[in-house]
Amino acid sequence: MTDPQEAIDAEAAVRTTKRDSRIEERTAGERQDGIPFIGAGPGDPGLLTVTGKQLVEAADLVVHAGSLVNSELLEEYCADAEQVSSIGKDLEELIPLMRDAYENGRTVVRLHSGDPAIYGAALEQMDALEHEGVPTYLVPGVTSAFAASATLRTQLTLNGVSNHVAFTRPQGKTLEPEDDHIGEFVEMGDVTTCVYLGTHAVADTMDRLLADGHDPDTPVTVVYHASWPDEDIVEGTVATIGERLEAAGYRASALVIIGAAAQKTGYERSYLYGDWANRGTNESEADD
Incomplete structure (x- = not known):
């Protein structure tokens, strides 16, 4: 071989x-x-x-x-x-x-x-x-991000809340600090950041975000074992999720979602089923 x-x-x-x-x-x-x-x-x-x-x-x-x-x-x-x-x-x-x-x-x-x-x-x-x-x-x-989204009964993209989705992982044994871009995604504001392979490092990741000046009230939702019988959800913010996850005892097999899309609040109605969807009909009526 x-x-x-x-x-x-x-x-x-x-x-x-x-x-x-x-x-x-x-x-x-x-x-x-x-x-x-x-x-x-x-x-x-x-x-x-x-x-x-x-x-x-x-x-x-x-x-x-x-x-x-x-x-x-x-x-x-x-x-x-x-x-x-x-x-x-x-x-x-x-x-x-x-x-x-x-x-x-x-x-x-x-x-x-x-x-x-x-x-x-x-x-x-x-x-x-x-x-x-x-x-x-x-x-x-x-992928687990999609299962987590379904569990939370939301979308990873929501008009007026999140226009982008990032699949990423935190620094550690297999990723150098300079290749960790979680902070950059969070700073953009309209990105739903899905963190894989980082359950054990949530507290450290949040500490880095706080040290870099990110809003401590930024929502963070952790879905453990998405779609499994023992599925669990831990909710918090950049300031609180580390402590809450530690209390829950989860060190692996969870998907971390940073951003407001998980809360499914504050979004705007899309154009898809509004005036934009009826533009052809309106144009035909105008021609008549």
């Missing part, structure tokens, strides 16, 4: 000179040859897409993201498949596992939590497999 990093670099080099022909030939949601990398959704088995459900039900081997994927989903849709958790396994172990199973004629799926496109680390696995001659493709899933 080629060293995974060398395989990733080789595939990246090819892309600089040649576009993958499958981009023009295939569409998202279409079943294809190879190993699908499927977004399992945020937790509730019902939020797995129809295509994802069909693929996992037909699988012989399901390599999944451990406890990040609801065990009920695995029990309901993958009961007849061999199930292997990817937790604690590096590329040097995962790639041969999936490659050998595929080459031996088994139907293999790789099941990520949420949507693989958001902090999923899927592409490096796909590139390593492609370099080994195993085709791969992506099947989108529901």
Whole structure:
């Protein structure tokens, strides 16, 4: 087997000179040859897409993201498949596992939590497999920000409140301080900032926002285990959410939403269902 990093670099080099022909030939949601990398959704088995459900039900081997994927989903849709958790396994172990199973004629799926496109680390696995001659493709899933929005019965964008959405993460072991842009998003004012992979760092993140002079009354909502049976909501502000989250005892698996959209107040009626929607009718009447 080629060293995974060398395989990733080789595939990246090819892309600089040649576009993958499958981009023009295939569409998202279409079943294809190879190993699908499927977004399992945020937790509730019902939020797995129809295509994802069909693929996992037909699988012989399901390599999944451990406890990040609801065990009920695995029990309901993958009961007849061999199930292997990817937790604690590096590329040097995962790639041969999936490659050998595929080459031996088994139907293999790789099941990520949420949507693989958001902090999923899927592409490096796909590139390593492609370099080994195993085709791969992506099947989108529901990311936790969308599940959290549904739980809160709101939108991430609201006219007059939030015109933009940022998916981001805080500084830490894998992100340098200069690459942490949470403060910049909050400063813009009309951005709903969705913070992934940062439950353990909420208090530190809020302290930095306060130190940088951000409004301490800026709303912050934390949705723990969005769509899971033990889902919980912790509400506060930049000044209070750290202490409240610590009291709740959550250190992982929560989506942090900074901004007023989570409160669904103060928004303006959109143009979509007002005069703008009737402009054609009004113009016709004027012509008459």
